[in-house]
Amino acid sequence: MAQESTSAVPQTHRVLYLKSTRDPYDISVVEQPTPQAGPGSAVIQILGAAVLSYSREIFSGRKPYPYPTPFVPGSSAIARVAAVGPDATTLEVGQLVYFDCYIHGRDDPNSLILHGLYYGLDPGSNKLMENEWRNGTYAEYSKVPLENCFPLDERRLLGNPADGGLGYNMADLSYFSKLAVPMGGLRNVNIRAGEKVIIAPATGAFGSAAVLAALAMGAQVIAVGRKLDALEKVKTLSPEGRIRTVQITGEVAQDVRELTKFGPADVFFDISPEEAAKSTHFTSCIQALGRGGRVSLMGAFMELTLPIMAMFQNDITLKCKFMYTKQDMRFMIQLAEAGYLKLGQAGGIQTAGSFSLEQFEAAFDTAAEMGGPGMQTIIAP
Incomplete structure (x- = not known):
């Protein structure tokens, strides 16, 4: 059984913090206490989080996505497990994972949110995002549900092709979100x-x-x-x-x-x-x-x-169909690890830009301008 661990998590971390959507919208990089893992959760260190082509419209309020403010926006991400709660059974600190932002209520699967992006459609969904899962992945660390962390075969995906690997990099893996x-x-x-x-x-x-x-x-x-x-x-x-x-x-x-x-x-x-x-x-x-x-x-x-x-x-x-199932996510990862689902240069995918938190304006602009076939933009804290 994986043991509860918080030793890899610093006391504070940097986040992209959206205070208000009033024009001009109030968003900046600030330092906050780092979240701690508890039952049912993990704290992950973000390596690359996807940026939607219409991110600026969403987070400026021009595109009416409902979400609580203030909060840390974000999306699905490639990350490493930094800490796990006491009920984790397989996830381990240091493990490479794909974090899926589509979160379901555990006691009501009809309560749905997109972590760091979208409230959902009922009071249960709102409760999920207003409280436990309020802050997203445009941050150095994020607290997320255990079941939304999908382990990745790092040796296979990132390894040298001469040794049986596929030779991808971290940015290539971020395309899972698309x-x-x-x-x-x-x-x-x-x-x-x-x-x-x-x-x-x-x-x-x-x-x-x-x-x-x-x-x-x-x-x-x-x-x-x-x-x-x-x-x-x-x-x-x-x-x-x-x-x-x-x-x-x-x-x-x-x-x-x-x-x-x-x-x-x-x-x-x-x-x-x-x-x-x-x-x-x-x-x-x-x-x-x-x-x-x-x-x-x-x-x-x-x-x-x-x-x-x-x-x-x-x-x-x-x-x-709205979004996907966890079985769909496991199947997608299996296809990639088997080499059938091509990523990066092998799949014709280009990363238009990888930006720090402080470069969020450039990330939003690049995603809007370079949102065509096979393109992606990421924020890498």
């Missing part, structure tokens, strides 16, 4: 090796991550988007040629013809932003599915108009 979301949606419709999967839009941060996730699961990908240059970049994510691209025109019949040039698709995965709720591509992509096709919706978050008659006639199954 891959996690589409992994949940793809597994929700049981992707099988050899199937044709339409991914739309495939040119953004999460869409391009969906392409890599689908490839790792053995699928053929039809990448959909409106910008030809971005689609060409997505196509390079598969040197072996398992990605085909279709530029959507908005003319449904024409787009269906283009999508079905490769034969009927098995799955349509969508992770559109809410601005795309009225886009014609929902109809085009669903009509490009063969009989028994499946649809996985993870985006839009608005009411959609779908081709219901075509769905009835072709026995189409539609499933919606």
Whole structure:
């Protein structure tokens, strides 16, 4: 059994502290007492935490994400375990882990928060974020639930290829935060090796991550988007040629013809932003599915108009998914450690910038400007 330990944790640490979202928003780096591990928790030392492309809008209040203030924002992160509570059974101090920011209430799995980012939708969720899990990972240390720390095979992932390693670096591993979301949606419709999967839009941060996730699961990908240059970049994510691209025109019949040039698709995965709720591509992509096709919706978050008659006639199954399960996370890590899910240069992934806490403004700007296919930005305290 892992023993409770706090010896690696200093008394104080630096954090990015958001006091208010009033314009201009009040955010700065300050020193605070370092959290201590208790039952059900670990304290992790942050090595790299993901930065969303719309971070400035979220933390300035311009994008209305609910969260308590003041607090320490953050996201999913690569970290080392610095201390564990007395009920830890396998986690050990010094262990490399992926921290998943999607936290569930232990006594009510319907109470959900995104640690350092989003309150949730009910009083239970609010309680989680207002109290025990208030502060996120834009800090040197963070207190997190034990069950949200996923051990990583450091020797395999970071080791020298000459010795059987994959040769990644810490920044490469941070891309798990992008891959996690589409992994949940793809597994929700049981992707099988050899199937044709339409991914739309495939040119953004999460869409391009969906392409890599689908490839790792053995699928053929039809990448959909409106910008030809971005689609060409997505196509390079598969040197072996398992990605085909279709530029959507908005003319449904024409787009269906283009999508079905490769034969009927098995799955349509969508992770559109809410601005795309009225886009014609929902109809085009669903009509490009063969009989028994499946649809996985993870985006839009608005009411959609779908081709219901075509769905009835072709026995189409539609499933919606918010985020992912812990089983999805373990599967994602297994794929990476096996070498099927490519990270870093091997996967065509670029880190646009790795910034200190004091450089948070530059991190937010870089994430907004460099949020295209296969790009990531991180804060590394």
